[in-house]
Amino acid sequence: TERTFSILKPDATKRNLTGAVNAVIEEAGLRIVGQRRIQMSRAQAEKFYEVHKERPFFGELVEFMTSGPVVVQVLEGENAVAKYREVMGATNPAQAAEGTIRKRFAQSVGENTVHGSDSAENAAIEIAQFFGEGDIA
Ligand code: ATP
Ligand code: MG
Numbered sequence: 392t393e394r395t396f397s398i399l400k401p402d403a404t405k406r407n408l409t410g411a412v413n414a415v416i417e418e419a420g421l422r423i424v425g426q427r428r429i430q431m432s433r434a435q436a437e438k439f440y441e442v443h444k445e446r447p448f449f450g451e452l453v454e455f456m457t458s459g460p461v462v463v464q465v466l467e468g469e470n471a472v473a474k475y476r477e478v479m480g481a482t483n484p485a486q487a488a489e490g491t492i493r494k495r496f497a498q499s500v501g502e503n504t505v506h507g508s509d510s511a512e513n514a515a516i517e518i519a520q521f522f523g524e525g526d527i528a
Contacts, residue, residue, distance in 0.1 A: 393471040394424070396517035398506035401459035404428070408496055409462055412505065415492050416466060419478045425465030425518075425527040431457050439520060448501065455501055463521045472514055475507040 397416070399409050413423060431439075436456040443449050466475055480491025484503060487494035497503040508514035518527075 395466050395471040395475050395514045396508045397464040397466050399462035400504055401461055402502040403504045404460045412492055421466040421468040421471060423464055424467045425522050428460055428462050430460050433457055465518055465522055465527050472508055472511050479505050479507050
């Protein structure tokens, strides 16, 4: 069993879609073992997306991720990292497969409803940024 880190982004909370997205997550067999709704600070968002800081969309991304509340989550299950990436769909909703979260709910490549870790190593780093072991069960 494996853990991954998930964020329900501001476009999801704004449109009251957190329950709908969580239903897709749970139907995929992933267990929500940690969950907290927070307002990300600018510093938190900049640190979280540090790997993208040279990309042209970095400023826009930080602006978006701090534009409203997000739900940070720890998901657990068999091959959780790969499974969640599959359930999320492609970064650009226009290219996302039928039935995926981004195909069903996302509005644009920037406002794409969810984040999911891209490796188990990054998952551990990202989880540690928002959760203590005592907050996961
Ligand atoms: P995430 O890391 O959020 O799970 P991802 O791994 O599919 O998404 P990345 O390439 O890591 O995509 O990009 C991180 C985030 O930056 C995207 O989810 C999206 O919100 C934003 N982003 C990516 N490309 C663009 C773009 N061309 N224009 C605007 N925003 C973008
Ligand atoms: Mg990514």
